[in-house]
Amino acid sequence: MTTLAEEVALAYGSPAVMIDLGVVERNVARAQAACDAAGLGNRPHIKTHKSPVLARLQREAGALGLTCQTLGEAEVMHAAGLDGILISYNLLGPDKRGRLARLLRETDLTVSADHPAVVAGYAEAAGAAGRPLDVVVECDTGRGRAGVATPAEAVALARTIAESPSLRFAGLLLYPPDGAVAQAQTFLDTVRAGLGEAGLEARIVSTGGTPNLRHLGALRGATEHRAGTAVFNDRMMMACGAATLADCALDVVATVVSRAAPGRGILDAGSKTLTADPGGGLDGYGLIREFPRARIAKFAEEHGFLDLSGCPESPEVGAVVRVVPNHVCVVVNMADRLVATRDGRIVGEIPVAARGMSR
Amino acid sequence: MTTLAEEVALAYGSPAVMIDLGVVERNVARAQAACDAAGLGNRPHIKTHKSPVLARLQREAGALGLTCQTLGEAEVMHAAGLDGILISYNLLGPDKRGRLARLLRETDLTVSADHPAVVAGYAEAAGAAGRPLDVVVECDTGRGRAGVATPAEAVALARTIAESPSLRFAGLLLYPPDGAVAQAQTFLDTVRAGLGEAGLEARIVSTGGTPNLRHLGALRGATEHRAGTAVFNDRMMMACGAATLADCALDVVATVVSRAAPGRGILDAGSKTLTADPGGGLDGYGLIREFPRARIAKFAEEHGFLDLSGCPESPEVGAVVRVVPNHVCVVVNMADRLVATRDGRIVGEIPVAARGMSR
Incomplete structure (x- = not known):
């Protein structure tokens, strides 16, 4: 069975940014x-x-x-x-x-x-x-x-x-x-x-x-x-009690692209996707919904370094996952579009029309 | 006299990303x-x-x-x-x-x-x-x-x-x-x-x-x-001895937009422009060429928090400055274009055609 995250990765490429309109x-x-x-x-x-x-x-x-x-x-x-x-x-x-x-x-x-x-x-x-x-x-x-x-x-x-x-x-x-x-x-x-x-x-x-x-x-x-x-909410809002995981509307869809050794892996979402925003001192750089005990420990530009040592089950090479980012506002500003979903289906895309408009 | 940074801010808005083609x-x-x-x-x-x-x-x-x-x-x-x-x-x-x-x-x-x-x-x-x-x-x-x-x-x-x-x-x-x-x-x-x-x-x-x-x-x-x-080089390359300041080809042009109290100020380049990349543990988030003892201490999305307590002279509200970023690769990925200069003059713009192309 294909997951929604896999459908998003197929239709828009991995990594992608998706929101749940509901x-x-x-x-x-x-x-x-x-x-x-x-x-x-x-x-x-x-x-x-x-x-x-x-x-x-x-x-x-x-x-x-x-x-x-x-x-x-x-x-x-x-x-x-x-x-x-x-x-x-x-x-x-x-x-x-x-x-x-x-x-x-x-x-x-x-x-x-x-x-x-x-x-x-x-x-x-x-x-x-x-x-x-x-x-x-x-x-x-x-x-x-x-x-x-x-x-x-x-x-x-x-x-x-x-x-x-x-x-x-x-x-x-x-x-x-x-x-x-x-x-x-x-x-x-x-x-x-x-x-x-x-x-x-x-x-x-x-x-x-x-x-x-x-x-x-x-x-x-x-x-x-x-x-x-x-x-949208995010991991920071969860940490301060302003939101629950069910309130988090935006996920980064990413793929596990390397598992070169036991206990570690690489996600194709690095600092050019999830940003290096520490979220005010959170542990790691995002919450992986499917593997909540995996830790996104550090970044290269296109590499998220996964510490999987605390995971009872760990993802295989090719696994597509959903990441709740530390700070959603800066993550949106990396993306040209948001993939819109509703009730588990892709319904379209929403342009981030003011992306990069810091001037 | 108008500086090159002021000309860039006038022509492209502040903040902007400029490179010296020479x-x-x-x-x-x-x-x-x-x-x-x-x-x-x-x-x-x-x-x-x-x-x-x-x-x-x-x-x-x-x-x-x-x-x-x-x-x-x-x-x-x-x-x-x-x-x-x-x-x-x-x-x-x-x-x-x-x-x-x-x-x-x-x-x-x-x-x-x-x-x-x-x-x-x-x-x-x-x-x-x-x-x-x-x-x-x-x-x-x-x-x-x-x-x-x-x-x-x-x-x-x-x-x-x-x-x-x-x-x-x-x-x-x-x-x-x-x-x-x-x-x-x-x-x-x-x-x-x-x-x-x-x-x-x-x-x-x-x-x-x-x-x-x-x-x-x-x-x-x-x-x-x-x-x-x-x-381009950057502050990280300077820190590891791979480049000097004269080798740094890319600056973020930014404006001091607030000086609400002595010893501190706000730059209009925050984490949506300079990114929160710590540059492998550098002190602060960029080097201001005109005020090298100013410290970009932390960020909001569009605010760079300036610690000016160590500056013999400090910038006025409205001052336009040039910032050498910690990590140039992630900063370029925020910008849709680079303002190209040569010999102190603007000569055109270069599209960052693969910006955001993490997929």
Whole structure:
């Protein structure tokens, strides 16, 4: 009997990336329901799937818009007819300003900023477009990534935005570490008080992250949430308790291509397929569904080194297996297409239209 | 004054991947000269650049053919009119057999095997093509990856190949760890003696690796070498002494997009651009040419976390910089094109035609 993985390998070659549409739809519905239950808008982050087809599925399930991490992703989504786009990233430089102006001429956009130089560029782009641009202030409440570091800076930047004739101050963008509500609440309350004194209001208070879907409603004043990974889930989400194996919608189909010695083997999925993302310190680089005690110990570019010493049964040369990756977002970004399946059958392919669109 | 990196960011967006064609040509000439000096054939590994344009440059510099790591790469190279292809990988399964037969009908190929099941598939493919297929036996001389583990297995597999009417035993494929000549020599000598007793001869004895370019000629009986990374070089090659910074031909152009606090910043090149490849244990994820004491400490997908605490001068928001990646082969595989420069000017773009062709 031929397995689904073998059918995928035959039709699309090995390695291939496949998704189960039934699980995807369930995941999309669950994220939407979590936002609905908390009275929050849902603006899913498309960085995970990079696909207008799946973005449309999310919109039709009730999402109020989409989040993109790059201008290139936003261009792809807009070109496919999607709207309600928030870009949660500082956009800088003359190329970005020109492209932002062109995109803004065609659709409403919300962008984020954490520095006056970024705001100045937005003002120039919006001026060139002749249409107002909504800007949220990115606030760092503990991640140490981007985002203003203090409430005072947030209020000052909100004022700068509001004072620009071509910009509209739209609110705040937060990305609190998983469950770190108290620190975010203090920051947010202080900013909102300062905004009130300045006669400003945060219409949008956006939070992010799939693990934080469990904490929706805890942060008073939040208005919407952006989760990305929830559409597919992965080994990281399993490790932090945000998903079970049954919630993982995406597998890498791969073939055992060598068994040169007992206790070890080689998979044809290496760092050019599964990526070297350690998933925040997980053991190994993926979970093989058929051989859960096999360990993907290390990589060459097209070789996954299998440690099979702990396996009661181990795969033969030629065995086709399904691997749940550590971090699904980076794995999708390696693939030009996802093989779509439903009820154990291949039903088509979904282009990863924004693959590689980091610019 | 506008820098070259700023020009690239303006013309192609940030982040972008750029190469210096002058350095590429020098690197290609150096690898060819090293092979020539050792009396070895040069069959450069195209997994690094995945570009027919650069493969042709290598052929015109004297290479006797090309090495590919995947059948998909070989299909792209053949479609672009290149020949002399060796695929240094076990090809398994019905999809691979069918594609291999189609490719073999159109061009001579050498493939490698480390298991009778792989050889059986090759015999079937060559039979279907109606043309002979050259097969080398992959031998493991210390890496613990693919390759038969003993000389006796190598001889037995060579016999199996030679006995197949549709296959030709062509020789041996080795990939010794850097400088591990003695172990490889013992293995090789034992295999060659066994082949002689069987009335067989290894026409090809192929070694691999850019670091091993320094050891060419040390392994008696080698006939050709396949180096990949040498075309561009990277931080790993600098760390092992195989290249200097001046030999690094490829940079990721990136922009400092946030400086939310003193001593830290964010680059717009994250794991979706530079990849999480640790480069065999290097400190950080890349060398910033303009700020060599800046450390790319960790990644989000579109964020490179900069630790600037050790920098006497640190970049402002908006600064465009050039990053030498840890491992150039996986970085190229993220990009759809390379921006080609010469003498400090952009001269065009080179498609990464085999990007993502892991299948």
